[in-house]
Amino acid sequence: MGAHAAVDFCGLRLAHPIVNASGTFDAIAARRTFGDELLDEFPFSAFVSKTITLEPRDGNPPPRLWETPAGLINSIGLPNRGLTGYLEHDLPQLAQLPVPLITNVMGSTADDVGRLVEATGERAEIAAIELNVSCPNVRTGLDVGASAESLAALLHAVRPLTRKPLIVKLTPNTADVAAVAVAAEAEGADAVSLINTLRATAFEPGADPWRPRPWLGGGGGGLSGPAIRAVALAQVAAVAARVSIPIVGMGGVASGRHARDLLGAGAALIAVGTESFRDPAAGARIAAELKSLQNAETPATCRKLA
C-alpha cells in the first residue's frame, strides 16, 4: 500500500483501513499453515485477537457451525487460554506480527473486565484494547452491551484503568445501538466497533420439523457474512450520526466496494471476518480493491479517513 492509504486510528498509524474482526483469524494457527509468508504478506493493517477471558475456556460443544444463505451461524463459545495463557503463550507469538496488536477482552463482571484491562494495558506489545460487550454466544456478554446504562457503568469502572485506546465492540442485538454508542463515548471510549454477529439459530436437520431441536451445541449462535451486510450499513450509519469517536465498521464485507460503503456510512476502519474463512488473504485483496476505488474517486466524494 502506498503511504497515501495510511490511516490514523486512535493514535495508531495503520498502513490501510482493513483489519480483522475479533475471533475470525488465528494468526498463530495461520502461521503454522502458511509459514512465514503470513508475516511477509500479512492481510490486515492491525491484528485483533480473539476474545480473552480471565479463565481458560474450552468453548461450546460441537456442532459449532451452520451454513445459511449467504452466511454462517457460529456457536464457538470463545475458546481461549485465559489471561495468563494469553500473556505467556500467545502474546510472544502475536508480538512477531508486522502490525499493531489489538487485544479483545471480555469479563462477566466489572471486576473481571478491570483485571483484564489492567493486565493487558501494562503490556507494551499491545497497542489497544477492544472490549467485547456483545458476543451473543455467552450470556454474560449480552446484557452489558445491550443497554446504555449497564455499559456506562462498566466503562465508568474500567476506563480509568488504562491509558491505551479502548474500543467498545457493540452488540447489534439491541433496540437502539446508537444510544449505547453515545453512552460509550460519554464514558471515555476512544472508538466503537460494530456490528457483532446477529443472534440466530438453526434446527437439527432431519428431525421432525414440527418439533424442532436446536442443532448447534451452544443452543443458538451468531449470524455473519453477506447476509448481515445491510444491517451493518444501517447500524454504522445510525451510530455515526450520534458520535464523533471513530467507528470500526464490519458485517459481511467481502470486497473493496463493501468496505467503501461502510466508510461512506461513517466508519474509519473496516474489519473483515467471515470472508477470511473463504479466502485467507481476503483482507489484503479488499485493501487493494479499496485503494483502487479511492484512487478512482474525486477528492470531493472521498471521505476523510482519520
Added chain:
Amino acid sequence: MRVTAPLGRRRVVVSAADEVGAYRVLHVADPDGPVPWPGQFYMLAAAESWGGGHDERPFLPRALSFLRAAGGRLSFMLEDVGPGTRRLCELAAGDELWVTGPLGSGFESPDAGPLARRAILVGGGVGIPPLAAWADVLAAARELDGPAAGGELPDALLGFRDAQHAAAVRLLGGAKVRVATDDGSIGHHGLVTELLAAELDADDRATVYACGPPAMLEAVRAICDERAVGAQLALESVMACGFGACYGCVVAVRDGGYVRVCVDGPVLDAARLEAVPAH
C-alpha cells in the same frame, strides 16, 4: 507431516472430470501449489455460481482430501451429498475453481527398517482418497527399501454401499485390496470393520490408517483400542475456513478440551480420542 500452503486461495482450472462408479473425480492443474502429503486437504469452491444454487447455498468452501498429486496436478474424489458437493460435481474440463491448501497434517511416516509394522488401510465410501495417496507413498517406500526392509504391500479394507460405489477401488494402487459392501453385491457382505477385526485377530502386529464415515471410524477406533493396535484416523468435519481461524471443526480429546480438526488434524492418533463424534 505437514506441507506449508501458499497464503490465500488460488484460481485453478479443471483439466478433466471422470465418473468412477458412483463418484466423480476432478483433476485440476495446480502449477503454483506445493506437493501435499497424504491426509492433507484443500478447501474448494467453484469460481462461478458458488452461492447461486438452491437455498442460495453453498456459501463456504468445502474441505476435501486430495486423492493424488503429481506434476502440478491434483485430483479429488466427490460424491453429491449437498449443495457444495453438488456444485463441485457439475464442474467439467475448462471450468475454474478456488483452492486453498494443502492444509492440516497428514499421516505419520511409518517406521523404517525390518521392524516396520505392516500397514492396514481401512476406508469407507468417499473416505478413500487419503488412503489412496498414502498407499502410493507406502508402496514407493517399500520399493526404495526393498521388501526385506520395508515389509509387504499394505492391506486395504474398503467398505461401500454397493458394487456401483465399490467401483472406486480401482483408484487405489499399491495395496492388496479387499472389499465389503452393505448389500453384498460384491466382496464381503457386511461391514468393513468386520474384516478389520478378523485381520487383527489373526495378526495384530500392524498399524491402522483409516478414513470414512464417523460410525466406521468409531468402530475402527474401538477395535484397535481393544487390541492395543496403533491407529491414525483421518477425520471429516464441517469447516468454515480450514486453517484454524474459525474454531468450528473441533473434536473432544481424552486429555480434556477440544482440538481443531483442520490444524491439529485431520489425521489424529486414535488414542487421543475417547470416541469419534457422530457428526
